[in-house]
Amino acid sequence: MKKLFAALAFIATVSPALAASQTVTLSVPGMTCAACPITVKKALSKVEGVTKADVNFDEREAIVTFDDTKASVEALTKASENAGYPASLKK
Template structure:
């Protein structure tokens, strides 16, 4: 029983050590009205692995926190493009 518990704890600990949250900022220049960020936010939230999204109309940016083991910046830009708002990673 102790061996099983130790193995389980070790497995959980090692999995958490590799997965990390990444923050990326996307430029979404085609947002042209105050309701556009809602569409962009919903599209990003639907991507599996996304943990937090903050979209602002004023500076046309989307800040996304995601699990890098589950998704990627390419998947995020594809999601906004599919919603009608092409984006690119802010350099």
């Protein structure tokens, strides 16, 4: 029983360390007015796992930080597209 408890305690402490925070830059060329970034930011922020979303109108891009065990680039681009602003990973 002690070994089981020790193993569970170990897993509980190591599991959060396996989750990686990832930051990506998305190109969002469809933003045409100063209000557009607000909509894009709201859409990206609603994706589970997103911890930060900064949207820049002048650069037509969004910089998003997220937990890659809960979100993906595909989920981010879909959220932006569903809000009316198709996005793609900026290279």
